[in-house]
Amino acid sequence: MPHRPVLPHLPAALSHFPAARKTAPDAVPEVPGPAPKTAVVVGGGMSGLIAARDLARSGLSVTLLEAGPDLGGCVGAHSVAGLTLDSGAESFATRSRAVPDLIEELGLGHAVVQPNRDGAWLQLAGEDTAASAQRMPQTGLLGIPADPRAPEIVQAIGRTGSARAALDKVLPVGSLARRETVSLGEVVRTRMGDAVLRRLVAPVVGGVYSSDPDVLDADSVAPGLRAALAEHGSLAGAVASMRAAAPAGSAVAGLAGGMGRLTRALEEDLLALGVRIRTGAAVTAVGHSGSGWTVSIAGDEAPEAETVTADTLVMATDGPSAAVLLADTVPELAAARPGPGPGVALVTLVVDQPDLDAHPRGTGVLVAADVDAVDAKALTHATAKWQWLADSTGPGTHVLRLSYGRALSAADTAVQPSPVGRDDEDLFAQALADASVLLQVPLGVDDVVGWDVVRWVGALPSAAVGHRERVAAVRAAVDKTAGLEVVGAWLAGTGLAAVTADTRTRIAGLVEQLGRQ
Numbered sequence: 031m032p033h034r035p036v037l038p039h040l041p042a043a044l045s046h047f048p049a050a051r052k053t054a055p056d057a058v059p060e061v062p063g064p065a066p067k068t069a070v071v072v073g074g075g076m077s078g079l080i081a082a083r084d085l086a087r088s089g090l091s092v093t094l095l096e097a098g099p100d101l102g103g104c105v106g107a108h109s110v111a112g113l114t115l116d117s118g119a120e121s122f123a124t125r126s127r128a129v130p131d132l133i134e135e136l137g138l139g140h141a142v143v144q145p146n147r148d149g150a151w152l153q154l155a156g157e158d159t160a161a162s163a164q165r166m167p168q169t170g171l172l173g174i175p176a177d178p179r180a181p182e183i184v185q186a187i188g189r190t191g192s193a194r195a196a197l198d199k200v201l202p203v204g205s206l207a208r209r210e211t212v213s214l215g216e217v218v219r220t221r222m223g224d225a226v227l228r229r230l231v232a233p234v235v236g237g238v239y240s241s242d243p244d245v246l247d248a249d250s251v252a253p254g255l256r257a258a259l260a261e262h263g264s265l266a267g268a269v270a271s272m273r274a275a276a277p278a279g280s281a282v283a284g285l286a287g288g289m290g291r292l293t294r295a296l297e298e299d300l301l302a303l304g305v306r307i308r309t310g311a312a313v314t315a316v317g318h319s320g321s322g323w324t325v326s327i328a329g330d331e332a333p334e335a336e337t338v339t340a341d342t343l344v345m346a347t348d349g350p351s352a353a354v355l356l357a358d359t360v361p362e363l364a365a366a367r368p369g370p371g372p373g374v375a376l377v378t379l380v381v382d383q384p385d386l387d388a389h390p391r392g393t394g395v396l397v398a399a400d401v402d403a404v405d406a407k408a409l410t411h412a413t414a415k416w417q418w419l420a421d422s423t424g425p426g427t428h429v430l431r432l433s434y435g436r437a438l439s440a441a442d443t444a445v446q447p448s449p450v451g452r453d454d455e456d457l458f459a460q461a462l463a464d465a466s467v468l469l470q471v472p473l474g475v476d477d478v479v480g481w482d483v484v485r486w487v488g489a490l491p492s493a494a495v496g497h498r499e500r501v502a503a504v505r506a507a508v509d510k511t512a513g514l515e516v517v518g519a520w521l522a523g524t525g526l527a528a529v530t531a532d533t534r535t536r537i538a539g540l541v542e543q544l545g546r547q
């Protein structure tokens with residue numbers, strides 16, 4: 031069964047928390063009650079914005095502190111050639127209701143759009159790059175085929191690879207389904223062999239998680255897959271059953287105008303709920319005493335250290351920052367402290383090139399690691415993927431986004447430099463050359479009407495083997511401290527669906543806990 035997070039039911043505003051909303055002008059003035067409980071949320075990415083909103087809706091008086099100049103974290107926007115484009119996340123998974131429900135609540139339901147159904151292509155290694163590209167098989171899960179004998183799978187992994195993959199049907203399940211933790215790479219390699227792993231699964235996983243299948247925890251990135259393997263006796267059977275159980279239609283959706291609209295809608299809602307929002311406010315220390323929390327801020331708006339006090343603290347940062355800031359209060363976090371995650375550089379090109387109107391590679395290309403002719407790990411043809419964007423550029427003008435930050439196994443990290451260190455001009459030239467090869471349309475500097483480089487460091491935490499156990503240990507440690515919650519992708523898993531569902535569940539639990547005090 032696919033993982034289907036249950037949406038939390040937020041308790042109605044707790045009676046002893048005076049509501050933060052305005053009273054109607056003709057309402058009988060309320061007798062002033064006790065001061066509302068206060069909360070401080072550290073981090074203004076998606077998890078922090080959602081946490082602040084759900085706390086404020088429950089009647090708490092909330093302050094949100096974000097280190098950067100803008101809210102949204104990975105859900106940001108930038109302007110390239112006069113277009114407002116997503117600088118990070120550009121879509122959300124629709125297999126759970128988490129994000130669609132939030133979008134409806136914010137009144138943005140009308141703006142939800144489906145991507146072009148053409149799908150992406152796969153670039154494999156080969157002398158002739160054009161001949162080594164094919165449509166990405168659409169019947170798999172994270173690139174794992176439901177039918178290893180299907181023609182498009184044979185095309186991708188060859189007859190020998192397909193024959194090895196088909197052994198999955200007859201191999202005993204063995205300990206793979208029973209072991210406490212196992213990497214996705216090991217599951218795929220053991221069942222279907224190396225060709226499926228390298229040529230199908232690694233390009234997909236690299237594109238989505240910027241990570242290597244041998245690093246990733248199978249249960250975290252493909253919840254339910256091992257249970258389905260045990261039930262059906264083969265990995266192909268497990269994938270087929272999980273796909274059959276998924277809702278029909280596209281697995282992702284976006285917002286007309288870009289995902290940055292979600293950040294803006296959340297910000298507007300927070301302001302309407304009376305949340306105090308501070309950007310440029312990096313939290314440098316957190317103290318805890320019997321009476322609550324003291325948070326120290328330094329930043330553009332507060333060059334001198336300044337403090338904010340609150341009854342409740344929600345830490346909604348990346349994992350390493352949370353572990354450092356809570357080192358004194360929750361020392362157990364140090365042991366579960368995640369690595370910083372891979373660095374990713376995204377190069378956006380806006381080009382005038384009518385040959386791209388034909389969408390030569392559908393919505394984009396995922397690139398296998400052994401393709402020497404190209405450095406990028408993925409290319410999104412944004413104007414082919416999103417009609418709203420094509421409508422805003424008009425024919426002939428195209429938006430391409432290339433991502434750099436090849437999935438690294440732990441052993442490779444030392445030898446492969448992060449793309450984040452490459453300078454902008456170098457990445458721009460590389461992106462132009464890579465796009466020409468991947469799209470089979472020559473692109474020159476004169477075709478470019480605008481470009482930008484955005485770097486993300488540590489924004490895609492790896493759910494490494496043993497991730498679920500580490501998350502359980504973190505949560506057990508955090509739960510021992512009253513008035514504290516820790517949320518964010520490093521615990522929930524990468525992706526807006528995971529972050530939204532998990533944050534809402536955790537904040538609902540926190541509000542319930544506060545109501546009992």
Ligand SMILES: Cc1cc2nc3c(=O)[nH]c(=O)nc-3n(C[C@H](O)[C@H](O)[C@H](O)COP(=O)(O)OP(=O)(O)OC[C@H]3O[C@@H](n4cnc5c(N)ncnc54)[C@H](O)[C@@H]3O)c2cc1C
Nearest residue numbers: 073075076077097103104118119120121313518519525526
């Ligand atoms: C390039 C890219 C593309 C992606 N594409 C997609 C996609 O298409 N679909 C999808 O579902 N997901 C996508 N994701 C993943 C998704 O965007 C993230 O999983 C999610 O947004 C993470 O939210 P978060 O709030 O946990 O973390 P973040 O967005 O990282 O927010 C954490 C915030 O905490 C702040 N902070 C850190 N330390 C401090 C401090 N000391 N004081 C104050 N503030 C602090 C940071 O500045 C940041 O704003 C993408 C991610 C990236 C990087």
